[in-house]
Amino acid sequence: MPNKIAAPIAKEIPKSLKKHKEVRIDNYFWLNDRENPEVIDYLNQENAYYESMTEHTKDFQKALYEEMKARIKEDDESVPYFYNGYYYITRFETGKDYPIYSRKKGSLTADEEILFNCNELAVGYTYFKLGGLSISPDNKFISFGLDIVGRRIYTIQIKNLETGEILSDKIENATGSSVWANDNKTIFYTKQDEVTLRSDKVFKHKLNTDSATDILVFEETDDTFNVSVGKEKSRKYIVIGSGSTLTTEYRILNSDNPDGEFTVFQPRVRGLEYSISHYEDHFYILTNKDKATNFKLMKTPENATGKKNWKDLIPHREDVLLEDIEIFKNYLVVEERSNGLNHIRIMPWNDEPDYYLPFGSETYSAFTTTNIDFDTDILRYSYQSLATPSSIIDFNMKTKTKEVLKEQQVLGGKFDKNNYIEERIWAPAADGVKVPISMVYRKGLEKNGKNPLLLYAYGSYGITMDTYFSSTRLSLLDRGFVFAIAHIRGGEDLGRQWYEDGKLLKKKNTFTDFIDCSKYVIDQKYTSPEHLYAEGGSAGGLLMGVIVNWAPELYNGVIAQVPFVDVMTTMLDDTIPLTTGEYDEWGNPNTKKYYDYMLSYSPYDNITAQKYPNMYISTGLHDSQVQYWEPAKWVAKLRNKKTNDNLLFLNTNMDAGHGGASGRFEALKELAKEFSFLLDLEKIKI
Numbered sequence: 001m002p003n004k005i006a007a008p009i010a011k012e013i014p015k016s017l018k019k020h021k022e023v024r025i026d027n028y029f030w031l032n033d034r035e036n037p038e039v040i041d042y043l044n045q046e047n048a049y050y051e052s053m054t055e056h057t058k059d060f061q062k063a064l065y066e067e068m069k070a071r072i073k074e075d076d077e078s079v080p081y082f083y084n085g086y087y088y089i090t091r092f093e094t095g096k097d098y099p100i101y102s103r104k105k106g107s108l109t110a111d112e113e114i115l116f117n118c119n120e121l122a123v124g125y126t127y128f129k130l131g132g133l134s135i136s137p138d139n140k141f142i143s144f145g146l147d148i149v150g151r152r153i154y155t156i157q158i159k160n161l162e163t164g165e166i167l168s169d170k171i172e173n174a175t176g177s178s179v180w181a182n183d184n185k186t187i188f189y190t191k192q193d194e195v196t197l198r199s200d201k202v203f204k205h206k207l208n209t210d211s212a213t214d215i216l217v218f219e220e221t222d223d224t225f226n227v228s229v230g231k232e233k234s235r236k237y238i239v240i241g242s243g244s245t246l247t248t249e250y251r252i253l254n255s256d257n258p259d260g261e262f263t264v265f266q267p268r269v270r271g272l273e274y275s276i277s278h279y280e281d282h283f284y285i286l287t288n289k290d291k292a293t294n295f296k297l298m299k300t301p302e303n304a305t306g307k308k309n310w311k312d313l314i315p316h317r318e319d320v321l322l323e324d325i326e327i328f329k330n331y332l333v334v335e336e337r338s339n340g341l342n343h344i345r346i347m348p349w350n351d352e353p354d355y356y357l358p359f360g361s362e363t364y365s366a367f368t369t370t371n372i373d374f375d376t377d378i379l380r381y382s383y384q385s386l387a388t389p390s391s392i393i394d395f396n397m398k399t400k401t402k403e404v405l406k407e408q409q410v411l412g413g414k415f416d417k418n419n420y421i422e423e424r425i426w427a428p429a430a431d432g433v434k435v436p437i438s439m440v441y442r443k444g445l446e447k448n449g450k451n452p453l454l455l456y457a458y459g460s461y462g463i464t465m466d467t468y469f470s471s472t473r474l475s476l477l478d479r480g481f482v483f484a485i486a487h488i489r490g491g492e493d494l495g496r497q498w499y500e501d502g503k504l505l506k507k508k509n510t511f512t513d514f515i516d517c518s519k520y521v522i523d524q525k526y527t528s529p530e531h532l533y534a535e536g537g538s539a540g541g542l543l544m545g546v547i548v549n550w551a552p553e554l555y556n557g558v559i560a561q562v563p564f565v566d567v568m569t570t571m572l573d574d575t576i577p578l579t580t581g582e583y584d585e586w587g588n589p590n591t592k593k594y595y596d597y598m599l600s601y602s603p604y605d606n607i608t609a610q611k612y613p614n615m616y617i618s619t620g621l622h623d624s625q626v627q628y629w630e631p632a633k634w635v636a637k638l639r640n641k642k643t644n645d646n647l648l649f650l651n652t653n654m655d656a657g658h659g660g661a662s663g664r665f666e667a668l669k670e671l672a673k674e675f676s677f678l679l680d681l682e683k684i685k686i
Contacts, residue, residue, distance in 0.1 A: 005052045007648070008045040010636035019572060020592050024605065026569065027640075028633040034621060043621070043632060046650040053649065057676040063686050064475055064672040064679075069665060071471040073409045079392045080108060081370045081380070084139060097665050098122050101133065115142060115161070126655035127622075132156070132176035137235075138184045141207070145176025150622045150655070152176075153197070156189055158207065171211045175199050179231045179238060181258035188217065188229045188238055188258075195575050199226045202240050204258065217262060218251065223580040231255065232278040233327060233374055238262075239276065245461075245584030248273050252305075265305045278302065279327045285310055286325060292316035293496045297325065297334070321495040326368050329375045331397050333368060340424075340436050340493050342366045342466070344381060346397050357395065361385050363422040363438045365466035384408075384469040386440035386483070387420040410471045419443055420477065427486075427513075427520035435513050436493065437521070438467045439484035442477055452682050453482040453527035455518060459490035459510040460539035461585060462499035472671055479684050482526055488513035488543075504587050505597055511546040518547075518554045529554050533678055537561030538626055541617075545603025545634065548612055557614040557647075557681050559674050566630040567602035568595075604634050607641050614647040616677040618670065621654045628652060649677070 012027035031039055054061075077091030086103040089112075093100065098118035104110040115133070122128035125148045132145035132154065140162055145154035154176030158167045171189060178189035185207040192199045202218040205211060220227045220242050228241045240251040240262055249268035253260055265276060265283075273295075274287035285298045289307060297314035300306075314322065319338055326333040334345040342365055347354040359366055364385040369392065371380055377398040384390035389408035396402070421443055426434040437455075445451060454476060458465050465485055473483055487493035490502025490510035502510040518534070521527055534555050536544045541563020548558055564570070571589045574580050587594030599605055615638070619631040635650040642648070651673065 005049055007049055007639060008042060009639065010042055010632075012640075017569065017572075019589070020595055024568070026633075028636045029569075031632045031636070032627070032629045034628065039629075039632075042636075043628070043650075043652045043654070046632075046635065047652055047654075050649045050651045053647065054673075054676070054680075057680050060679070060686050061669075061672040061676045064675050065668050067475055068472045068668050068671065071410050071412050071415070071474065072664075073411055076409075079370075079380075079405045080104075081372060083372045084135070084137065086135075086139060092664070093119070098128065098130075101130075113161070115159075116144070121146075132178060134178050134180060134187070136180045136184045137182050140184065141180075143178045143180070143187050143189075145174060145178075147176065150620060151197075153192070156187075158187075167208060169205065169208065169211065171203075171205060171214070175228075177229070178205075179229055181238060182235070182255040183258055186258040188240075190227055190229055196223070196579070198223065198581065199228065202227055202229050223574070224583055226581055232276075233372070234278045234280075235374075237278055241275075242268070244581060246271050246273065248275065250274075250276055252276075263305075266307050269307075272307075277325055277327050284313070284325060284327065284332075286322060288496075290316070293500070294318065294320060295322040295496065297322060319495070321492065324368070326371050326379070327374075328371070328377075328379075328397075330377060331379070333371075333379055333397075335368060337464070337492075337495065340487060344368065344379075346379070348397075355400075357381070359383070361388070361422065362424040363440070363467045364388070365468060367466075380405075384467075386422050386438060386467045386469065387417045389417070389469050389471070408469065408471070410474070415471075415474065421445070425520070425524070427517040429509075429513050429516045431509075433489075433513075435489070435517055436487045437484050437517055438487065439482055439526075440473075440477065441482040442480070445480075445482065447525040449522070449525045449528040450531065451480060451482050451527050452476075452531045452533065452678070452684075453484060453521055454533045454535055454678065455484050455486055455514075455521065456535045456540075457486040457488050457514050457517075457543060458536060458538075458540040459486075459488040459502060459514065459543055461490075462492040462496070464492045472668065472675075475675055476678070479679060481678075482521075484517075484521065484526075486514050486517040488517065503585055505593070507586065507597070508601060511543060511550065511601065514543055515547055515551045515554065518551070522554070530556055531682070533557045533559070533681075535559040535561075535674075537563070539564055541565060541626070541631075542567065542603065546601050546606075548615065549603060549606045549608065552610060552612050555613040557616070557678060559677065560615065560617045560631070562619050562626045563603075563617065563631050563634065564626045565603040565634045566605075568599050568605055570627070570630065571598065604630070604637060607634075607637050609641050609643055611644040612638060612642045612646060612648070614677075614681055616647075616649045616651070616674060618651045618653070618673075621652055647677075647681075 013030045015026045015029040017024045074094040080087040080089045088103045090099050096119045100117045101115040102112050118130050127150040129147040134143045143158045145156050147154045154174050156171035156174045158169045175190045178187045187205050190199045191201045200220045203214040204217050205214045218240050224244045225242045230239050238253045238255050242249045247268050247270050250265040251262035253262045274285050277284045281302050282299050288295050296316040298310040299313050300309045321337040324335040332347040336343045344357045366383045368381045379395045391407045392405045394403045423439050425437050492499045532555050541560040544558050544560040545565040589595040617631050619628045621628050
């Protein structure tokens with residue numbers, strides 16, 4: 001390995017952080033300033049160190065990149081969906097990084113109308129993201145959001161689809177999403193606080209006017225809430241949503257009356273969560289009202305929306321989580337979860353018997369996708385598993401027949417899903433709870449403790465980590481890796497209580513579950529500490545930070561992407577994006593009991609002088625979710641404290657944010673870095 005350079009050593013500038021009559025000394029607080037040239041210099045030094053130490057893997061990285069890219073159908077396109085007279089299509093061209101958005105009027109054989117060619121628009125930008133596309137009811141205009149930094153701060157503009165002209169209307173500092181009223185000249189959109197990036201205001205904009213004259217229609221003054229704006233599938237109502245971790249509230253306005261006043265659907269009550277869907281003269285409400293932990297479905301007349309008028313339609317069940325609904329003219333479709341698996345239930349409005357779509361695997365995921373058309377018997381859903389490529393399926397709810405519209409192609413001619421084994425096993429946690437683990441590996445694998453195994457998890461915000469197919473993952477599986485997902489508490493994999501038992505003052509269950517899953521796959525001889533690897537990003541990066549402090553001996557290597565590791569300092573700083581809205585997830589450290597509990601696991605605060613696994617840590621300079629300085633400080637302190645010579649890399653994308661690179665192939669290069677890190681540790685060559 002020629003041309004090695006020394007690992008950067010960040011200078012120490014002690015800063016006293018005082019709270020609850022206690023003092024924490026943070027030697028690397030100074031890294032919290034992206035305008036400081038010394039900070040940028042340090043990040044560049046870390047990048048140079050990473051490049052130097054991995055120089056011998058560069059050919060391997062390139063080969064992995066080409067290998068993964070070769071499996072992807074480059075000239076690909078989405079399954080068209082029909083809405084308001086047009087078929088809408090997203091497609092990619094060979095060698096191009098960005099999508100082309102188009103539509104065809106009335107028929108798929110009609111001429112293609114290009115809405116946006118992002119490959120042309122992205123020229124000259126190191127980061128490019130187009131989002132929030134919204135078509136006016138008369139099909140003549142489209143509003144869209146543009147982010148060219150990666151910080152998820154968008155500029156909204158409007159395009160005339162008849163002339164191709166981009167109008168002078170320009171709305172800065174927006175979330176990117178907008179929705180049209182039925183008059184074809186009014187859009188509603190959300191803006192965010194310039195410092196915290198909290199979505200807090202809804203404005204009304206009239207076509208061909210200066211955005212400086214836009215009217216504020218709602219401001220969310222509670223800094224633990226975020227706002228959104230949308231339109232009901234029935235197209236009758238514009239809806240403003242306000243939500244925190246535990247509480248929701250909606251406001252509605254008839255889409256035909258954009259200059260009217262929004263009315264509150266049901267005033268917020270702390271702990272009451274609900275979402276609404278309109279159908280004919282009723283609203284259908286998915287809610288946890290009346291202690292319905294796993295949620296239930298209720299309905300209410302559209303002119304009597306307060307909760308006193310809500311009536312049960314699907315009652316609460318202790319063993320079934322009600323996740324979502326999809327309303328059609330003749331059917332109600334319900335997405336449920338039981339025993340950790342998705343189920344799709346079809347309920348005709350005419351009182352015919354309801355039924356479930358049949359799924360046979362133990363590691364699958366199935367969910368409804370683009371179902372914009374209201375008056376149709378066709379339900380569109382997606383199905384995949386760890387070994388089965390994703391399929392888009394149209395199911396006729398009347399005839400009970402299905403048509404597979406598209407199955408993800410894996411090019412290269414070598415992939416056969418029958419060459420892989422899928423399993424779901426249950427690991428015993430320390431408190432007796434059984435935690436499911438989904439895994440996939442090549443046939444013929446021997447459980448002899450010698451297999452490399454990558455264990456992935458997230459475990460926060462009630463986000464369920466469903467199994468999913470990945471063609472890029474084949475580069476690990478075909479080289480002998482086992483890939484596994486630990487469905488730990490903090491997610492909603494086994495129902496709402498699974499989430500409740502992994503947050504606030506029960507958050508440590510998330511971390512101990514992952515450690516217990518790690519021990520179990522070792523005990524069952526799938527792998528050993530010499531060959532076990534862990535991976536997590538964002539809040540999953542927090543998980544990685546905790547496990548390397550608590551059980552470093554279990555892992556040979558750890559990948560932490562954009563990790564939330566400086567928990568205490570971040571949660572005490574309400575100017576940092578997202579902080580105040582997180583209090584119901586982690587706790588408010590301004591209260592002593594939460595301060596003590598969070599401090600007891602915060603990765604940055606609990607680094608000790610011990611042996612740490614090999615670690616690859618990635619971040620983006622413009623990250624709006626987890627600020628770059630969290631992983632930067634974490635690495636600086638780890639370098640100072642760790643007692644072994646294991647690898648420790650910080651790789652900062654100086655042009656991107658939380659989601660990494662914006663181009664589809666640029667993202668593969670980042671993945672090639674991660675895979676080469678693992679394969680190099682396993683001494684597996686090209």
